[in-house]
Amino acid sequence: MSRTWNMVAAVWFAACGIQGCVSSEEAQTPEQVSREEAWEGELEVRVVDAPSLDASHEEYVLVTGRERHPVVFKGDAPKGLRSGLHVKLRGQKTARQLVAQSVEVDTRTRSASSTLGTCGVTGVQRSLVIMAAFPGMATPSNTPQGMEEAFFSTTRRSLAGYWSEVSEGRTTTTGDVVGWYTLDRAYACEESDAMRTAALQAADADVDFTQYDRIFIVHPRPQAGCYYGGLATLSCGQVATPDGTVTASTAWLVAQSMNTHDSAVQLITHEAGHNLSLNHSQTRDFGAEPLSLLNLAGTLDEYGDVFSTMGRWNLGHYAVPHKARIGWLAPSSVVQVDGVGGTFTLAPVVASGGVKALKVRRGQGNDAWLWLEYRQQVGSYESTLPSQVFGGALIHYEDADTRDGTHLLDFTPGTASWSDPALLPGTTWEDPYSNLSVTVVSATSTALTVTLQYRQAACIRAAPEVEVTPFEPTVWPGSRPEVELLIINRDSVGCTPSVFQLAAILPPGWSSDPLPAQRTIAASGSTSLTLQLYTPYAAAPGTYTTGVDVTRNGHTVRGTAAQEVVERCISATPTLTLSPTAVTAAPGTDVTWTVYVQNHDSASCNWVWYDFWNNDTTGWDTSWSDWGVNLPPGGDFTFTMTKAIPANAQGTHTVGLELFQDEVGIVASTTATVHVVE
Numbered sequence: 001m002s003r004t005w006n007m008v009a010a011v012w013f014a015a016c017g018i019q020g021c022v023s024s025e026e027a028q029t030p031e032q033v034s035r036e037e038a039w040e041g042e043l044e045v046r047v048v049d050a051p052s053l054d055a056s057h058e059e060y061v062l063v064t065g066r067e068r069h070p071v072v073f074k075g076d077a078p079k080g081l082r083s084g085l086h087v088k089l090r091g092q093k094t095a096r097q098l099v100a101q102s103v104e105v106d107t108r109t110r111s112a113s114s115t116l117g118t119c120g121v122t123g124v125q126r127s128l129v130i131m132a133a134f135p136g137m138a139t140p141s142n143t144p145q146g147m148e149e150a151f152f153s154t155t156r157r158s159l160a161g162y163w164s165e166v167s168e169g170r171t172t173t174t175g176d177v178v179g180w181y182t183l184d185r186a187y188a189c190e191e192s193d194a195m196r197t198a199a200l201q202a203a204d205a206d207v208d209f210t211q212y213d214r215i216f217i218v219h220p221r222p223q224a225g226c227y228y229g230g231l232a233t234l235s236c237g238q239v240a241t242p243d244g245t246v247t248a249s250t251a252w253l254v255a256q257s258m259n260t261h262d263s264a265v266q267l268i269t270h271e272a273g274h275n276l277s278l279n280h281s282q283t284r285d286f287g288a289e290p291l292s293l294l295n296l297a298g299t300l301d302e303y304g305d306v307f308s309t310m311g312r313w314n315l316g317h318y319a320v321p322h323k324a325r326i327g328w329l330a331p332s333s334v335v336q337v338d339g340v341g342g343t344f345t346l347a348p349v350v351a352s353g354g355v356k357a358l359k360v361r362r363g364q365g366n367d368a369w370l371w372l373e374y375r376q377q378v379g380s381y382e383s384t385l386p387s388q389v390f391g392g393a394l395i396h397y398e399d400a401d402t403r404d405g406t407h408l409l410d411f412t413p414g415t416a417s418w419s420d421p422a423l424l425p426g427t428t429w430e431d432p433y434s435n436l437s438v439t440v441v442s443a444t445s446t447a448l449t450v451t452l453q454y455r456q457a458a459c460i461r462a463a464p465e466v467e468v469t470p471f472e473p474t475v476w477p478g479s480r481p482e483v484e485l486l487i488i489n490r491d492s493v494g495c496t497p498s499v500f501q502l503a504a505i506l507p508p509g510w511s512s513d514p515l516p517a518q519r520t521i522a523a524s525g526s527t528s529l530t531l532q533l534y535t536p537y538a539a540a541p542g543t544y545t546t547g548v549d550v551t552r553n554g555h556t557v558r559g560t561a562a563q564e565v566v567e568r569c570i571s572a573t574p575t576l577t578l579s580p581t582a583v584t585a586a587p588g589t590d591v592t593w594t595v596y597v598q599n600h601d602s603a604s605c606n607w608v609w610y611d612f613w614n615n616d617t618t619g620w621d622t623s624w625s626d627w628g629v630n631l632p633p634g635g636d637f638t639f640t641m642t643k644a645i646p647a648n649a650q651g652t653h654t655v656g657l658e659l660f661q662d663e664v665g666i667v668a669s670t671t672a673t674v675h676v677v678e
């Protein structure tokens, strides 16, 4: 079977090759670092949640057979990695971990598992909950009965009830709670693997692990200077158990983070969401606007969405982009709106049937989408949410930055609060940066009515384009180069003119003639200006950045160009020699001289063309191997000059040669002596 490998990231050491080399970070530790190696295996990806759900990071483990190697990536970890992917890593091994420079994903496993990993997200999930105490530490107050309720109750809030409601009956969970077992020792935060092995060992006699696909380990807060509330594998992978290897997800839950029944359900549905391949429900903040220019990232709060358990401590449904991605919405429940508007009706997410999500393209020609959904105070989970959301459309954004998470938008940017993000009836949001308009018409207990419009000849604001072009890319210290600034207003023609503030970008110690503070530019129009720079006489040779910052309504677009400063060109007399300088020859014979030329101009000067001129007075016939030469500063050249001595010549003669440079004249001359003797 052939495999297709897909390079998802390559982060190479900047300054070293294949030979074992040590980054500055590692160089400070005594660890031995090996030469570059490659490893193949299955990846385990774990999301680690801080106890207050305010910070998060990911951990990576490569599973090869029964061995598990922690992995760190040089630079940022590649995006899109999940448990269960078969990968090939290249990098170096330290005593603690594999330091990966690149990772390739076997696209066969990637496509086979789609985006979901290797275990299913529909049907009854079989969960095993192991309660594992640490010796020498008090067993947490959580009881197996309490955990049983939090996971499996059909009468109170639970993971089973949540999954069943959120998936509209496509998924639920059944299973067992075992323990408390006291493990052989206390485990630290970074010992998740060892803690899992010990917990599986402790439960082995009571459990047939092949009967489960979801493993949850409830344990005391680990000590040894670290801190998390829970962590979970992003999707499923191979787990070695005493009953053989099983395909399962794993979540580690800190008992102290589940002090109440609801906090337990909040944490469990969150970590179990990671196990379904979902990442965090974030907020995406654009200050005074719900959304800014296309492709702007805005400010993300990792857990900011308090309307999904994938956000911060709440009981809300997974957001509709998450549900749609894992197949928890019927295709007929997701209506895609792309270029053709209309009036649409959304049913509450807790309702049987109806449209649950509008996926609306933001204008045209981009891959940016708004996801609209409707929340109502219905059922055991949604009824706990902040109430403003029940009055209008809850809207998430999706673009290239969103990846496995979701991004909530605040359609009440006038209040800093994120508890009131819904767009309310009677309001129209006209996107200034696309031709999309969203109007919420009405919100009743059963239906949200929304009108979507792609405005004709709408004013669509876009970031201006700034081009910076130096007239002379290379200048000397003390020179006064000019730079052309071209500013293009990319707003659509339906917009009114805009005022752009201008600020020159100057290297330290440089100055310029003042730029106008601002320019008014018509929509789809442009303006060009000249920036007059003054280069200090003391400027060191090198590359300097100049240009302009162009700002409108707080958004700045920076245009820059490189200005190269080189040493002044200083001309010097070239070397010109004839060899031999004295020669004895018979009449009627030929004499040949070697001529040597070298250009001594300084490095920043141009190449020079030298012509060779005969300046002797003998009148003898002369021939040259070359008539001239083009030389760079420091360059040299050797050629020959041959003279025919007439048959009647006698005595001592002087022959000569000159170098001629255009626009300068004679720049060097030399002579040699010939004794003509019978």
Ligand SMILES: [Ca+2]
Pocket: 203, 204, 205, 206, 207, 208, 209, 242, 243
């Ligand atoms: Ca067993």
Ligand SMILES: [Ca+2]
Pocket: 410, 411, 412, 413, 414, 415, 416, 417, 418, 419, 420, 421
């Ligand atoms: Ca707000």
Ligand SMILES: [Zn+2]
Pocket: 047, 048, 049, 056, 270, 274, 280
């Ligand atoms: Zn999380």
